[in-house]
Amino acid sequence: MTLTQTAMDVLTQNDRGGFTIPTKGLYPYQWNWDSAFVALGIATYDMDRAWQEVTSLIEGQWPDGMIPSIIFRSDDPDYFPGPARWGETPGPIPSTGISQPPVLATVVRKLSEIDTQQDMLRLMRVFDALYRWHAWWHDMRTVDGIVATVHPWETGRDNCPEWNIGLEAMQSAPDLAPYTRMDNKHVDAGFRPSQEQYDKYLTIVQFGQSVDWDQRRLTDEGPFLMADPNLHFVLLRADQDLRAMAISLKKPQSVIDQIETWIAKGHAATNTIWNVQLGAFTSRDMHSGIFSNGFSNCSALCFYADSGTEDQRGKTLQHMARVARQVDYMLPSWDPEAPDFEAKRYWCGPLWPQMNYMTAIGLSEQGHAAEAAQLQDDLCRAIEKSGFWECFDPITGEGCVGAQFSWTAAIWLSWQHENKLKGAA
Ligand code: DGY
Numbered sequence: 001m002t003l004t005q006t007a008m009d010v011l012t013q014n015d016r017g018g019f020t021i022p023t024k025g026l027y028p029y030q031w032n033w034d035s036a037f038v039a040l041g042i043a044t045y046d047m048d049r050a051w052q053e054v055t056s057l058i059e060g061q062w063p064d065g066m067i068p069s070i071i072f073r074s075d076d077p078d079y080f081p082g083p084a085r086w087g088e089t090p091g092p093i094p095s096t097g098i099s100q101p102p103v104l105a106t107v108v109r110k111l112s113e114i115d116t117q118q119d120m121l122r123l124m125r126v127f128d129a130l131y132r133w134h135a136w137w138h139d140m141r142t143v144d145g146i147v148a149t150v151h152p153w154e155t156g157r158d159n160c161p162e163w164n165i166g167l168e169a170m171q172s173a174p175d176l177a178p179y180t181r182m183d184n185k186h187v188d189a190g191f192r193p194s195q196e197q198y199d200k201y202l203t204i205v206q207f208g209q210s211v212d213w214d215q216r217r218l219t220d221e222g223p224f225l226m227a228d229p230n231l232h233f234v235l236l237r238a239d240q241d242l243r244a245m246a247i248s249l250k251k252p253q254s255v256i257d258q259i260e261t262w263i264a265k266g267h268a269a270t271n272t273i274w275n276v277q278l279g280a281f282t283s284r285d286m287h288s289g290i291f292s293n294g295f296s297n298c299s300a301l302c303f304y305a306d307s308g309t310e311d312q313r314g315k316t317l318q319h320m321a322r323v324a325r326q327v328d329y330m331l332p333s334w335d336p337e338a339p340d341f342e343a344k345r346y347w348c349g350p351l352w353p354q355m356n357y358m359t360a361i362g363l364s365e366q367g368h369a370a371e372a373a374q375l376q377d378d379l380c381r382a383i384e385k386s387g388f389w390e391c392f393d394p395i396t397g398e399g400c401v402g403a404q405f406s407w408t409a410a411i412w413l414s415w416q417h418e419n420k421l422k423g424a425a
Contacts, residue, residue: 041410065136068095233301304362
């Protein structure tokens with residue numbers, strides 16, 4: 001069987017009827033940015049089902065506009081923290097009380113461009129939901145001019161050492177309700193976050209519940225608040241894609257002006273996460289102002305957002321060249337020269353498919369074809385060697401954490417499809 005056929009099988013096996021789970025066992029629900037990447041893959045063979053992936057995600061949107069990080073359509077005892085731990089949430093379907101990187105508008109724009117038979121009404125409805133979600137980010141999470149995050153899970157990069165500053169500055173709640181982790185029952189504990197980190201993650205959840213998931217209070221009064229290059233650049237890129245869709249849908253000028261304001265604000269905020277000492281974009285604690293101190297796999301997303309100065313972009317490329325000398329498979333999630341780099345532990349080192357995908361798009365759009373090709377080739381080599389894993393050891397190419405993983409299959413399909421189209425042109 002070809003890898004392309006296997007990739008389609010992975011997506012079919014993870015289909016739960018209108019939405020797709022990331023992988024069985026470890027992640028049994030619908031995750032936000034996972035579904036966005038999944039839609040791209042499904043679009044290569046079933047456009048209606050790809051749109052359904054998007055609309056099913058939007059079904060979970062809260063009255064305040066947030067699209068949550070996980071939608072709990074059932075209560076699976078094999079996952080923790082499930083709906084009971086997040087408590088009463090205001091959305092139409094039980095969910096987490098935080099969001100995830102807003103890659104969806106960028107994906108929807110792409111779907112709308114490749115779907116020549118598209119149903120305009122469906123696109124308009126999706127647009128309105130996306131617009132409300134982006135407004136939510138700007139209204140509920142802006143701090144000192146930049147959209148920041150209240151929880152490492154919201155960044156999608158759970159245990160990246162970038163969050164240590166914010167986590168170390170907070171205390172675990174002394175009255176933290178007891179719990180049993182389930183993640184380590186599905187996969188090797190060496191792949192996953194530490195126990196101390198889990199206590200802090202759940203302390204933030206407990207705080208969110210204590211303010212009835214009032215999102216502005218969670219931002220202003222919560223125990224953790226950091227700016228994140230992933231969230232910042234993904235949102236800035238998605239705002240630009242939202243603007244393009246607003247123009248093509250002939251939305252009122254007031255809507256276009258609002259999006260323009262977000263984009264201008266985003267570009268102005270890019271400097272907030274420029275770590276001068278390191279010469280790289282890094283996360284930053286918004287309580288203390290302290291920067292994290294390593295080059296990660298979202299530092300180079302400045303190209304994807306078309307943001308940052310020539311000097312900042314040049315220094316970013318120099319870091320990439322340095323990192324490439326340390327690993328066999330670009331792009332590791334944490335600096336291989338940092339003391340806390342761990343090649344197999346989740347966001348402390350492994351290569352992540354969706355990050356290679358977005359970074360490669362940015363590099364290619366900004367004229368860095370060789371670097372973009374390396375990110376694509378290295379991920380494809382890792383998949384050919386090991387299969388469709390959640391992430392990969394950047395030194396050996398071995399698969400880590402979840403197997404038969406949806407976004408890895410989807411990105412493979414999307415690239416194969418694009419390469420075929422380029423070949424045919
Ligand atoms: C998990 O359960 O590990 C997730 O990353 C939380 O979103």
